[in-house]
Amino acid sequence: MSHGVPAPVSDWDVIVVGAGPAGTSTALSVIHAGPGLRVLLLDRADFPRDKSCGDGIAPHVFDRLGRIGVTGIEEGWTPLTRLELARGSSSVARPMARPVYVIPREVFDARLVERAVAAGATLVRHRVTDVRATAEGIVLDGRYRAPVVVGADGAHSVLRGHLGLRDGRRALAIRGYAPTPSERRGTQVIRYGDRRQPSYAWAFDRGDGLSNVGYGELLPSDRTDDPPSRALLLDQLDRLLPGSVAAGDQWKAHHLPLSGWSWEQPDGPVLLTGDAAGLINPMTGEGIYYAVATGITAGRAAAQAFRAGNPARAGELHRRAVRALLGRHLKHTWTAARLAESATLVEGGIRAARRDARVFDELVELGLGDGRISRHLVGHLITGVARRTVPRTPLTRLAKGP
Ligand SMILES: Cc1cc2nc3c(=O)[nH]c(=O)nc-3n(C[C@H](O)[C@H](O)[C@H](O)COP(=O)(O)OP(=O)(O)OC[C@H]3O[C@@H](n4cnc5c(N)ncnc54)[C@H](O)[C@@H]3O)c2cc1C
Structure with a gap:
């Protein structure tokens, strides 16, 4: 030596x-x-x-x-074409403009x-x-x-x-692998939770019989607050996608430094x-x-x-x-993430995406890589929120018929 x-x-x-x-x-x-x-x-x-x-x-x-x-990094893996977004009882499922892997x-x-x-x-x-x-x-x-x-x-x-x-702000998420149930084949599923936003569970079909399943949420900005435990993350996952935790293995958590x-x-x-x-x-x-x-x-x-x-x-x-x-x-x-802290807006967005394919595509683009909040998107979000919050008065009921 x-x-x-x-x-x-x-x-x-x-x-x-x-x-x-x-x-x-x-x-x-x-x-x-x-x-x-x-x-x-x-x-x-x-x-x-x-x-x-x-x-x-x-x-x-x-x-x-x-x-x-x-080129060819994705060779041998199956393209996924369908995305389902849900929060509470609101949901939308549509084909995506371009497939993901x-x-x-x-x-x-x-x-x-x-x-x-x-x-x-x-x-x-x-x-x-x-x-x-x-x-x-x-x-x-x-x-x-x-x-x-x-x-x-x-x-x-x-x-x-x-x-x-x-x-900057960080999130914490855990993932595992579980068999893909037949009804979720070919689909990416995202279910929003009700804890600190953004919080959601996901199940992404790999196309080989297994899905990547997981749950993540925003970490408290105040470092004196406890971060969510592994047990809490898995508990949330099971609440939003029942059965995933018992069926899954290879659990692994990591921080996400958010832009x-x-x-x-x-x-x-x-x-x-x-x-x-x-x-x-x-x-x-x-x-x-x-x-x-x-x-x-x-x-x-x-x-x-x-x-x-x-x-x-x-x-x-x-x-x-x-x-x-x-x-x-x-x-x-950044703006969209702030807006998504409101459950009303998330549900309004889901309703708007169910009615209008372009809104759905714009939301996907914003979430994946290149999108912007367009006027079209804002207009439909406002309508989506209004549809929920405007009470059904006798007059609106009359207008809609029996
Ligand atoms: C649970 C979870 C789910 C996610 N889901 C998605 C998703 O579905 N789609 C998506 O696009 N993104 C997702 N992300 C985010 C994605 O994983 C990261 O953004 C991505 O990995 C960033 O790539 P990177 O190369 O910057 O870092 P990393 O992939 O983390 O690579 C960093 C590399 O640096 C090495 N390294 C670290 N420190 C040192 C050191 N001191 N010396 C030498 N080497 C070192 C590590 O070994 C590692 O190989 C998710 C993140 C988490 C935690």
Whole structure:
């Protein structure tokens, strides 16, 4: 053993910490934008590895990956076309404008890791604990150094801690796998609960006989309040989707860092993507699309800044690209999540979506990745709420007939 002799520092052009969807998309995008750049992908886990998730993958994910030449990740899995939303006695079930996939993260993430390695990234198993900015670049644990480092290390990001960014609101969710009952085949089911909003249970058919089932809710903003226990989360799941808990196994819970009104990325050579960047849709808990989309912009920004010999510009380039892509959408989802704190509005939205397919499609788009609150949606929400709250007076009864 060599006492006191530090291991030599290994030099890279770009280091990506975390090999989930954000990290692998970053690595693939760096190589796509800057062929020949040396990319190191560090992850504390061996792949394939499981990740607590609903496994619902929006079509936008495949659109983005396709643009950097990555196709066929969904091969062998069944597209899901139907979505059912329910709260109390209000419900709507309709085909979605575009299908989603439900692919276990153990499979999905490992496929992306394979692609990144095949494209030329070097994968090393290593848990990053220490980040230092030096004149020669960013040094991780005194062992790995690069002019640009991308934090794709998830909800408890070490790189986010290094940048000193505050965490926003968080949710906590648990998932398991259970056999799919015949009436739920080919469907994604979402049932809203009545605890701190957003709170809902889900059952997403994987198409192979099993469903991903789970429940999540917003965590208290006041940290003195107790977070929900595992028993409480499972209890809520069983109340909303009876029988799921007894039928399920492989329970695993995780935090969801929800996006806010605005999004921060400091200037400089350290970039954040996906959950590390606090990017999960606050209405639905979907984060894979944002992880892939911001991974791709980070990869492009890193390659561009590296080529220009000015790595410190990477942060600014990444911030601009993400704001152009998601800025307005994030404000609209923040607003929609606030509105969804009202049970009356959620039920009004469900009623409006039952009557009008376009409202349904717009709500799905807002929840998955790219949508906005349109005038059409607002108009129908108001009508949906009014239908419930306007009392049936003798006059309205007369107007409707017996
Ligand atoms: C229960 C639940 C259900 C969800 N359902 C959905 C859904 O249906 N659809 C959807 O789109 N989103 C869903 N999400 C959100 C989604 O899981 C995340 O947004 C997504 O995983 C973010 O990807 P990421 O690459 O940023 O982070 P992650 O997938 O968390 O990957 C981070 C990687 O970094 C590694 N890492 C962490 N720390 C270190 C370190 N210090 N050093 C080295 N490596 C490190 C980890 O091992 C991991 O591989 C759900 C989340 C939860 C908790």
